[in-house]
Amino acid sequence: MPRRITQRTSKSPLSEMTQIAALRSRLERLGSAVTSQVWRLGYASRFLFYLVMHSGTALRRFRLTIAEIYFAGVLSLVIILVSGLFVGMVLALQGYETLQRFGASESLGVLVALSLVRELGPVVAGLLFASRAGSAITAEIGLMKATEQISAMEMMAVDPIARVVAPRFWGGVISMPLLAALFSAAGIFGGYLVGVQLIGVDAGAFWSQMQAAVDLRNDIMNGVIKSVVFGVAVTWISVFEGYDAVPTAEGVSRATTRTVVTSSLAILALDFVLTALMFTGGNH
Amino acid sequence: MNRSMIDLWVGIFVAVGFGALLFLALKVGNLATFSTADTYLVEAKFANIGGLKVRGPVKSAGVVVGRVTAIRFDTGSYEAVVSMTLDAHYKFPRDTTAKILTSGILGEQYIGLEAGADSKMLEAGGNLRLTQSAVVLENLISQFLFNKAAEGKDEKK
Numbered sequence: 553m554p555r556r557i558t559q560r561t562s563k564s565p566l567s568e569m570t571q572i573a574a575l576r577s578r579l580e581r582l583g584s585a586v587t588s589q590v591w592r593l594g595y596a597s598r599f600l601f602y603l604v605m606h607s608g609t610a611l612r613r614f615r616l617t618i619a620e621i622y623f624a625g626v627l628s629l630v631i632i633l634v635s636g637l638f639v640g641m642v643l644a645l646q647g648y649e650t651l652q653r654f655g656a657s658e659s660l661g662v663l664v665a666l667s668l669v670r671e672l673g674p675v676v677a678g679l680l681f682a683s684r685a686g687s688a689i690t691a692e693i694g695l696m697k698a699t700e701q702i703s704a705m706e707m708m709a710v711d712p713i714a715r716v717v718a719p720r721f722w723g724g725v726i727s728m729p730l731l732a733a734l735f736s737a738a739g740i741f742g743g744y745l746v747g748v749q750l751i752g753v754d755a756g757a758f759w760s761q762m763q764a765a766v767d768l769r770n771d772i773m774n775g776v777i778k779s780v781v782f783g784v785a786v787t788w789i790s791v792f793e794g795y796d797a798v799p800t801a802e803g804v805s806r807a808t809t810r811t812v813v814t815s816s817l818a819i820l821a822l823d824f825v826l827t828a829l830m831f832t833g834g835n836h
Numbered sequence: 837m838n839r840s841m842i843d844l845w846v847g848i849f850v851a852v853g854f855g856a857l858l859f860l861a862l863k864v865g866n867l868a869t870f871s872t873a874d875t876y877l878v879e880a881k882f883a884n885i886g887g888l889k890v891r892g893p894v895k896s897a898g899v900v901v902g903r904v905t906a907i908r909f910d911t912g913s914y915e916a917v918v919s920m921t922l923d924a925h926y927k928f929p930r931d932t933t934a935k936i937l938t939s940g941i942l943g944e945q946y947i948g949l950e951a952g953a954d955s956k957m958l959e960a961g962g963n964l965r966l967t968q969s970a971v972v973l974e975n976l977i978s979q980f981l982f983n984k985a986a987e988g989k990d991e992k993k
């Protein structure tokens with residue numbers, strides 16, 4: 553009898569039960585979070601498949617896509633060119649400081665060109681594209697959903713994915729590689745300005761060493777492939793987040809934030825995977 | 837902004853974008869020096885290739901005349917077999933020597949060809965029999981040390 557009392561007071565089965573219940577609810581919440589993410593991924597993949605299957609309108613009425621190339625590509629030109637120029641100039645300044653210690657300042661062109669063409673061009677252009685154009689795409693589609701324009705289209709038997717989403721998707725996919733190429737070109741020009749014009753590295757050595765070291769297939773083509781992959785990833789995330797946004801002011805703002813965060817992470821993660829595939833053991 | 841203006845700007849954008857790609861390919865990359873001309877394949881066996889890489893240059897008198905296309909290990913002779921393609925414009929005598937050289941002190945390694953005096957020329961699929969392996973720094977140092985040690989012994993006598 554006294555034993556029973558101590559049991560009840562010190563370690564009651566009731567508190568144990570509530571602990572188990574708390575643990576279970578935590579596990580359930582974790583499980584439902586994971587499940588909803590997996591569900592969203594599946595929905596996003598189905599969305600992409602449907603989008604590609606129904607992009608006939610976007611390609612037949614190419615004007616729709618051209619207008620989106622204008623919004624995603626042309627209006628991003630200034631930020632891409634200016635950032636590229638400054639990135640190239642900083643690369644040249646920093647690279648010169650280090651290379652000059654080894655008496656290899658002529659290799660400045662190689663350093664600037666390889667780091668831009670292989671990595672910085674696609675990655676930084678992709679990040680800028682995600683925050684400049686991707687967020688705009690999400691906000692636009694999300695707002696169309698919030699103001700029930702999408703439902704109105706469905707009511708009029710117009711497929712909103714074919715009419716609204718697909719042109720934006722293809723516009724982004726076409727713009728991104730061109731923007732990345734422009735970023736690299738502007739960066740190399742910036743590197744030339746600082747390296748040759750400002751510091752005084754020999755112009756002939758700058759260009760000829762660059763041409764000897766940069767390979768068309770291994771470096772430039774791989775950079776272009778990277779930018780195409782990033783373009784697909786960023787625009788896919790942008791249009792999906794917009795289409796899937798909760799149709800309220802708060803929902804649209806959250807979707808826009810998610811677009812920028814998710815696409816930036818996707819670009820960096822994909823960049824690692826692609827670099828590992830392309831540039832390791834590439835010599836053999 | 838009306839539609840034709842948008843078309844114009846998109847046209848400019850696409851043209852400039854492709855221009856940038858072309859600039860990367862021609863001015864930054866080596867498309868201009870990338871030749872699709874006829875080549876012929878020759879092989880050479882080396883006891884040691886050092887740090888030679890596939891796609892490394894093959895030079896003669898400092899001029900690039902070809903590229904290394906494959907490197908494999910021959911289990912029969914325990915030697916490295918290097919395949920290289922040479923530009924069809926450049927013909928070499930059959931007794932040409934192939935050496936593995938280094939450009940600069942820390943530079944990449946390449947194959948240097950020194951033409952011989954044979955009147956018959958190398959043909960496609962031919963072999964370069966006279967070869968000289970890459971210099972391995974460790975071997976060089978140990979040789980130098982042994983020589984020094986040997987000199988020291990002679991002086992004592």
